[in-house]
Amino acid sequence: MITILANAQIFDGLSEDLVEGHIIVEGDFIRDVTRSQPAITDARIVECGGRYLIPGLIDAHFHTYTPSFDILRNDAMPPSLLTSHGIKILSGALHRGFTTVRDAAGGDIGLRTAIDQKVIEGPRFFFSGKAISQTGGHGDPRPGDRFSPCGCAAGYDGSMSLVADGPDEVRKAVREELRKGATQIKLMLSGGVISPTDPMWMQQFTDEEVLAAVHEAATRRTYVMAHAHTDDAIRRCAELGIRTVEHGTEIFEDTARLLAEKGTYVVPTLAVGKVLYDHGPRLGMPPLALEKIRGVADQTAQSIGNCIAAGVKLGLGSDLLSHEFHGYQGAELALRGQYQPAIDVLRSATTINAEILQMTGKLGCIAPGAFADILVLEKNPLEDLAVFQAAEQFALIMKGGDIVSTSLKV
Numbered sequence: 243m244i245t246i247l248a249n250a251q252i253f254d255g256l257s258e259d260l261v262e263g264h265i266i267v268e269g270d271f272i273r274d275v276t277r278s279q280p281a282i283t284d285a286r287i288v289e290c291g292g293r294y295l296i297p298g299l300i301d302a303h304f305h306t307y308t309p310s311f312d313i314l315r316n317d318a319m320p321p322s323l324l325t326s327h328g329i330k331i332l333s334g335a336l337h338r339g340f341t342t343v344r345d346a347a348g349g350d351i352g353l354r355t356a357i358d359q360k361v362i363e364g365p366r367f368f369f370s371g372k373a374i375s376q377t378g379g380h381g382d383p384r385p386g387d388r389f390s391p392c393g394c395a396a397g398y399d400g401s402m403s404l405v406a407d408g409p410d411e412v413r414k415a416v417r418e419e420l421r422k423g424a425t426q427i428k429l430m431l432s433g434g435v436i437s438p439t440d441p442m443w444m445q446q447f448t449d450e451e452v453l454a455a456v457h458e459a460a461t462r463r464t465y466v467m468a469h470a471h472t473d474d475a476i477r478r479c480a481e482l483g484i485r486t487v488e489h490g491t492e493i494f495e496d497t498a499r500l501l502a503e504k505g506t507y508v509v510p511t512l513a514v515g516k517v518l519y520d521h522g523p524r525l526g527m528p529p530l531a532l533e534k535i536r537g538v539a540d541q542t543a544q545s546i547g548n549c550i551a552a553g554v555k556l557g558l559g560s561d562l563l564s565h566e567f568h569g570y571q572g573a574e575l576a577l578r579g580q581y582q583p584a585i586d587v588l589r590s591a592t593t594i595n596a597e598i599l600q601m602t603g604k605l606g607c608i609a610p611g612a613f614a615d616i617l618v619l620e621k622n623p624l625e626d627l628a629v630f631q632a633a634e635q636f637a638l639i640m641k642g643g644d645i646v647s648t649s650l651k652v
Contacts, residue, residue, distance in 0.1 A: 244268050244285040245643065250295035250618065255592040255607035258585040258624060265295065267614040270642040274610055288645075288652050293637050294622050296588070297606050298341025298615030299630070300595035301365075301571065302509050303488055303559025306331055307348040307401050311436060311525050311563045313383040317400040324401060328353060331568055332364030338572050339630060341615035341641045342366040342605055344426070344598075346467065346488065346561070347373035347381070348402035351423035365641070366615070368599055370428035370467065371419030373403040374412060374455065379446040380434035380469055381405070403430070409454040412447070416458040425599075427459045429484075431468045432475035435518060435538075443472055449482060456483040464600075467509075473497050480504040486557065486598055491538055493545035498552035507598050508554055510546055511561035512577040513570050521567075546581045556582075557598050558590040572630035579627040587627060614643040618650065 247265040252275065254261070266274040266282070274280075309327035310316060316324060332353070335343055342365050345353075349369030357364040375381025381403030398405040406415040416427050431447060433440040440446070452466075459466050465485035470476045473492045478484075480500045487501070490508040501508060515538050518525075549556055560574045578587045596606030604612055618638035621629045629635045638648040645652065 243643070244273070244282055245288060245614075246280050246282065246285045247288050247290055247295060247616065247618065247638075248279075249292060250290035251292060251622070252608055253294065253296040253588065253624070254609060255297045255596075256589065260294070260622075260624075265608065265614075265616065267616075267640070267643050270613055272608065272610055272612050272614050272616075275608060286652065288638065288648070288650050290618050290637070290650065294619040295608065296617050296619065296623060297592045297608055297612075298365075298617055298639075298641060299339050299575075299591045300342040300344070300558070300599070300606055301335065301340045301560050301574075301591075302344045302486070302557040302595045302598055303346050303511050303561045304335065304340075304343035305347060305402070305561065305563055306343075306345050306353060308563035308568075309565055313400065313402060313436065316402070317383075319401075325352070327565070329356075329362050329364070331565070332357070332362065332367070334568055335571060336363060336365050336641065336646055337633070337636075337639065338569070339617050339636055339639055340365050340571060341617075341639070342368070342595075342599070344559070344595075345369040346428055346559070354423065363646070366605070366613075368425040369423075370426055371422055371424035372399070373428035373430060373469070374406050374415050374419075375403050375430040376446050376451070377405050377407050378439050379405075379444075380430040380432065380437040380440055382439070383437060385438045409448075409450045412451045413454040413458055416455045420458065420462050420464075424464075426464050426485075427455055427466045428488075429455055429466055429468045431470045431478060431484075432472045434469060434471065445475060445478075449478070452478070452482045452484070476501070476508075480506045488559070489561070490542075490545055490549070492541050493548050495548050495552070498545075498548040498554055501549065501554045502552045506554070507557050507594070508549055509557040509559045509598070510542060510578070511559045511574075512542065513574045514561040514563070514567075515542065516573075516577065517562065517567045517570060525564075543581060546578075550582065555594050555597070556586075556590050557595045558587070575623075575630050576627040584624045584627050588623060614640055616640040618648075
């Protein structure tokens, strides 16, 4: 089937100059972008009426198996129940205009296959498998007073992450996640907010362990993404061959210059920080977690500024957990708009995130040969990034040539 999205103001993913024109979609792909009226007699016409057409958004730090912030509670769910929650979360993301997500911990081949086969509704799904943590690291949610009945050193393997210690264990864990179809690998290189036993400043994994993961990922022509809040952890990412720094809360000027030199991407995650800051006590966050949250916003703002000044490429991710807060996903763009012009935020959510996913020219752009992942908006996002927070502003959501939802006449 050929579909023509007619008479739109087009943002192609790069240029801030909108182009009046028409998009010809054939099957899964964009066949052409033209300023002249297409002469195709048997096409389905969708009249955009001068509305704003942009590439589908990409969330480069997403969590599917996260019905709540309580990781151990999520772990205890029957797999079928956890999957059911995941299906609802993925459908919600698609209807918020995110036609692609990169799952940063826990997503699996079953979800991707179900989406690809159209068994369930969801965005294009790039997944890390289970994030890999050292014992007592950010991906180890066991509290300090939890002991094995046998008194032995028992490892952790949960719904989102697993524990591996030493280069050989890390290598084996990476190989196993890649065997199971992971499109990239996730490591934890610093402390985090919701993990109970590691201070934020804690260095995690040795260089040898990190290099083992980077090497194994490279054998599959893929890469490692790393949770890293602190400047020293982020420097290690650049030095050891990590492709993307997740969060990047504390980045000093010299580290930003190193990231730019090495071509390391940074994916800030502002929405989850705001949620934890605003709702942490009500969510039952322990005092240690609440202490970690304080000051994060100010540090992140300075870090983003340092990255911009140094020329670091910034992706965009939300990192949200819990059904209550996944709906804040679109707010990530407006939050970033506090620090960058709207055009740069939109590039982060489209073309730069596509680069991160190694899908340049296929995702995050409006161009011949790209997947027909397209949004039509009622308002100009270059003037107001809040458009992504209101469902009524989405006149059309299309993924792979299929209309997910629309208020336009078809």
